[in-house]
Amino acid sequence: MxxxxxxxxxxxxxxxxxxxxxxxxxxxxxxxxxxxxxxxxxxxxxxxxxxxxxxxxxxxxxxxxxxxxxxxxxxxxxxxxxxxxxxxxxxxxxxxxxxxxxxxxxxxxxxxxxxxxxxxxxxxxxxxxxxxxxxxxxxxxxxxxxxxxxxxxxxxxxxxxxxxxxxxxxxxxxxxxxxxxxxxxxxxxxxxxxxxxxxxxxxxxxxxxxxxxxxxxxxxxxxxxxxxxxxxxxxxxxxxxxxxxxGEAAPHGSMHEAIEALMPYIARELAAGTRLHSITRHLVGAFQAVPGARAFRRYLAEVCTKPGAGVESLRQALALVDEAAVAPIAA
Structure with a gap:
């Protein structure tokens, strides 16, 4: 290696x-x-x-x-x-x-x-x-x-x-x-x-x-x-x-963009029988010190865990977050 x-x-x-x-x-x-x-x-x-x-x-x-x-x-x-x-x-x-x-x-x-x-x-x-x-x-x-x-x-x-x-x-x-x-x-x-x-x-x-x-x-x-x-x-x-x-650009400029890029994968997995929560459980910490982050987490826990929850549920959770309202957090 x-x-x-x-x-x-x-x-x-x-x-x-x-x-x-x-x-x-x-x-x-x-x-x-x-x-x-x-x-x-x-x-x-x-x-x-x-x-x-x-x-x-x-x-x-x-x-x-x-x-x-x-x-x-x-x-x-x-x-x-x-x-x-x-x-x-x-x-x-x-x-x-x-x-x-x-x-x-x-x-x-x-x-x-x-x-x-x-x-x-x-x-x-x-x-x-x-x-x-x-x-x-x-x-x-x-x-x-x-x-x-x-x-x-x-x-x-x-x-x-x-x-x-x-x-x-x-x-x-x-x-x-x-x-x-x-x-x-x-x-x-x-x-x-x-x-x-x-x-x-x-x-x-x-x-x-x-x-x-x-x-x-x-x-x-x-x-x-x-x-x-x-x-x-x-x-x-x-x-x-x-x-x-x-020294290279990140694949996506923001967490919003990255989660949007995840949507086609989620759609394919849901069609194959995967529950939305199996994927969204990994997104709980996606936002920190961002307006709406707590509401995002709550929506994931309360809505995206329900049987039948789909891509639109995640889009609705994402809409609660105003990532542009704060400066990038230090790595």
Whole structure:
């Protein structure tokens, strides 16, 4: 992967970064790299692949994140992902949920770097697209200086094309998944040191990055920045990604324009049986400090959730917002 491909991305987030969310985010940035929610190898191999893996062509570049620890299953899932047209396969070595731990994948794999390397090697042999790893700086009582270096070197020897590092430990004993997103202290310097020790390896940083300006600051030390909750809860920030980080115009000049551009996609999805709320739930944070933003959110919650709600319902919600009445919000 090139540094530019890794420069900015929206994190894979369970229940959030589904295909509808990604189509919306793509209308805000041509350049952001988008990720699926994590899919287990069991789901990919045995589940409804079209429902789980299908995506709109406009989403590119888009990566498939996998959860698993069986090299053969991961290789098979990677091939399926490549055949579907994904641009990258990413292995989850960072999710701290109990379900993930019980399945022997996610953050608990930080304790098994050699197994992770086997998984990466199997996927690399199976596909021609980039294979990457998203990890933590360590888990529980691990020393992050040792744990992160050990994992990084193991997967790089196996052929990993890039690393995305969430700059927090994951405490698998004692903290809930929600607490693991906030309570363990951030240690950005640890990720910077990893990059300094591996100057030729593409490395992105994740965790607690709330603005595009903050992402830009991290890019002085690493190759890429990944936004998670801020990108989802405040999607208006993504309109400044292309201008601020790539020196290019945003796909649309305002959130109004972006949502208008989403209407044909919504119409197609509604015709295929999708409920409007499945798409508009991702638009709740579209406007901030804009006259009518609260009314917009209320309309989405009260009207766009009703059975039979259609494109006109969203147009009516959008008409409540006077985006032109305020200056652009800082990224």
């Amino acid at each position: 090139t540094d530019n491909e890794l420069k900015f991305s929206v994190a894979p987030m369970m229940d959030w970064t589904d295909r509808h969310c990604r189509v919306f985010h793509r209308l805000l940035s041509r350049r952001a790299r988008l990720y699926t929610e994590m899919l287990t190898t069991g789901a990919v191999i045995h589940g409804d692949r079209q429902r789980l893996l299908g995506f709109d062509a406009t989403e590119h570049p888009v990566a498939l994140q996998l959860g698993g620890s069986n090299p053969a299953d991961l290789a098979a899932s990677a091939v399926i992902g490549e055949d579907f047209g994904y641009d990258e396969i990413n292995l989850n070595v960072g999710c701290p949920s109990d379900r993930v731990k019980d399945g022997r994948f996610g953050a608990c794999l930080m304790a098994e770097p050699h197994l992770v390397a086997e998984c990466i090697g199997a996927m690399k042999r199976a596909v021609s697209i980039p294979v990457t790893v998203k990890c933590r700086i360590g888990i529980d009582d691990q020393d992050p200086e040792v744990a992160l270096d050990t994992l990084a070197h193991a997967v790089l020897v196996a052929g990993a094309d890039a690393l995305v590092v969430h700059a927090r430990k994951a405490w698998l004993n004692g903290l809930s998944p929600k607490e693991n997103r906030d309570i363990p202290p951030l240690d950005y310097d640890r990720v910077y040191r990893l990059k300094a020790s591996l100057p030729g390896v593409p490395i992105a940083i994740n965790g607690g990055i709330g603005t595009i300006a903050a992402a830009k600051q991290h890019l002085a030390y690493v190759d890429g920045a990944m936004l998670g909750r801020a990108a989802y809860q405040e999607p208006w920030r993504l309109l400044s990604v292309d201008p601020e980080l790539f």
